[in-house]
Amino acid sequence: MSNNRRRGGGGGYGGRNNNRFGGGSNNNNSSFGGRNNNNSNRSHNSGYQGSNHAEQPDVRLCKFFLLGGAGQCQSSQKPGGCQFAHALQRVADVACSGGGGGNSQQHHVRAVCSYKNASGGVYVFTGSKDGHWRMWDAQTWSLTQDVQMEGEIHTLEVDAGHLVCGYEGPTPTIPGVNVGMVRAWNLANPAAPYDFKMSEPQPFAHPQPVYCCKMKVDAAPEVYTGGQEGGIHCWGFDAATGGFALKCKLEGHVRGVTSLALFASGGNFLLSGSMDRTLRIWSIDDPARKECAGMLSKNNDGHAEAITAVCPLTMGDAKYFVSGSMDAHLKVWNSSGGCDFTQKCNGAILALDATQDPAGKAVVVIGLVDGTVELRQPDLGFKLRSTLSNKFSVGHNGSVRALCCGEAYFCSVGDDSKLMVWQWVAPLPQ
Numbered sequence: 001m002s003n004n005r006r007r008g009g010g011g012g013y014g015g016r017n018n019n020r021f022g023g024g025s026n027n028n029n030s031s032f033g034g035r036n037n038n039n040s041n042r043s044h045n046s047g048y049q050g051s052n053h054a055e056q057p058d059v060r061l062c063k064f065f066l067l068g069g070a071g072q073c074q075s076s077q078k079p080g081g082c083q084f085a086h087a088l089q090r091v092a093d094v095a096c097s098g099g100g101g102g103n104s105q106q107h108h109v110r111a112v113c114s115y116k117n118a119s120g121g122v123y124v125f126t127g128s129k130d131g132h133w134r135m136w137d138a139q140t141w142s143l144t145q146d147v148q149m150e151g152e153i154h155t156l157e158v159d160a161g162h163l164v165c166g167y168e169g170p171t172p173t174i175p176g177v178n179v180g181m182v183r184a185w186n187l188a189n190p191a192a193p194y195d196f197k198m199s200e201p202q203p204f205a206h207p208q209p210v211y212c213c214k215m216k217v218d219a220a221p222e223v224y225t226g227g228q229e230g231g232i233h234c235w236g237f238d239a240a241t242g243g244f245a246l247k248c249k250l251e252g253h254v255r256g257v258t259s260l261a262l263f264a265s266g267g268n269f270l271l272s273g274s275m276d277r278t279l280r281i282w283s284i285d286d287p288a289r290k291e292c293a294g295m296l297s298k299n300n301d302g303h304a305e306a307i308t309a310v311c312p313l314t315m316g317d318a319k320y321f322v323s324g325s326m327d328a329h330l331k332v333w334n335s336s337g338g339c340d341f342t343q344k345c346n347g348a349i350l351a352l353d354a355t356q357d358p359a360g361k362a363v364v365v366i367g368l369v370d371g372t373v374e375l376r377q378p379d380l381g382f383k384l385r386s387t388l389s390n391k392f393s394v395g396h397n398g399s400v401r402a403l404c405c406g407e408a409y410f411c412s413v414g415d416d417s418k419l420m421v422w423q424w425v426a427p428l429p430q
């Protein structure tokens with residue numbers, strides 16, 4: 001497989017640690033504040049599993065404000081004011097279930113995405129194990145669409161007026177076996193969805209369930225889908241049929257592809273995270289051939305367990321991407337593919353996304369297996385600023401499965417079958 005080889009230099013992602021921020025020294029001129037990357041690496045190597053020292057957030061969010069705004073916090077009227085931060089409010093707490101009995105397990109929510117339409121209306125989509133995707137109007141949090149697919153939904157992506165859904169479904173030619181299906185809707189014409197098919201004999205998107213998808217919206221739109229079998233498929237828009245045809249396969253991963261992200265830095269790249277514990281960087285500018293430009297594994301400061309999430313992070317002019325893993329570590333990669341920072345979180349990571357607080361400070365939002373959402377601030381060395389947790393204030397009662405960030409809000413979904421939407425009201429106190 002020529003596309004699996006690692007390139008040596010030449011501007012590609014060699015996977016070598018050409019760390020600009022002094023990873024090998026005590027040089028502290030990092031974008032990530034005064035914390036030293038080496039400390040994290042050392043604790044990592046010495047066995048992070050053994051550590052019981054959960055990092056505590058320095059900002060405690062006011063539970064009453066989270067639930068109901070200033071009117072709910074009696075302390076805010078008192079002379080000293082409230083000792084807890086009034087920075088975020090939970091504006092939605094919606095049960096994503098069919099209503100009619102059933103086992104709550106079936107309603108685990110695995111996917112969330114949101115978009116703003118041309119007239120400024122914000123909509124949030126959720127996808128559940130019960131096979132339904134649901135569309136919520138952010139004005140009222142009322143259900144505006146409820147569409148049942150033929151099996152469990154694993155991923156949803158919305159962009160440029162199109163919704164793409166990855167779900168498990170039966171295939172007529174192979175009875176009793178679910179395969180990976182992908183269906184797309186033009187939201188302006190939702191009555192005529194389009195199915196992604198590998199070929200006539202294989203009328204589905206992947207041989208195994210589709211875990212993730214990503215749209216590249218430009219003059220030549222493409223959709224990337226990642227399957228449990230380890231394959232990534234690139235689909236190109238075909239104006240003749242108005243649908244997407246399989247353009248090429250991106251081969252290399254040997255376990256499920258859990259996350260995809262786009263990354264632009266001296267070219268356009270697709271990032272893929274996998275249960276095979278590697279992160280791959282694919283050069284995608286050539287319409288016909290998508291080459292693997294780098295693989296980040298344990299051999300080059302990568303993760304020790306399955307990678308579950310990857311997202312881009314911009315700090316000023318510098319572009320990074322962040323990966324999260326079941327090994328409970330978040331890793332920050334520079335545009336040369338070097339690992340610039342490793343941060344241990346307070347549990348195995350299932351989801352992450354990057355956003356900004358109202359002061360414009362980058363904040364990384366991380367969803368953990370134990371149901372906690374962590375808010376970490378990159379310019380303070382990924383310090384844990386706040387947590388959203390039902391143990392201490394307000395949060396999910398079950399693993400957080402997916403997160404998405406919008407303008408001044410972010411959404412979280414999880415095994416408690418809940419969609420929660422968190423609105424920024426003020427910056428986190430510095």
Ligand SMILES: [Zn+2]
Pocket residue numbers: 062063064065073075076082083084085086
């Ligand atoms: Zn308060």
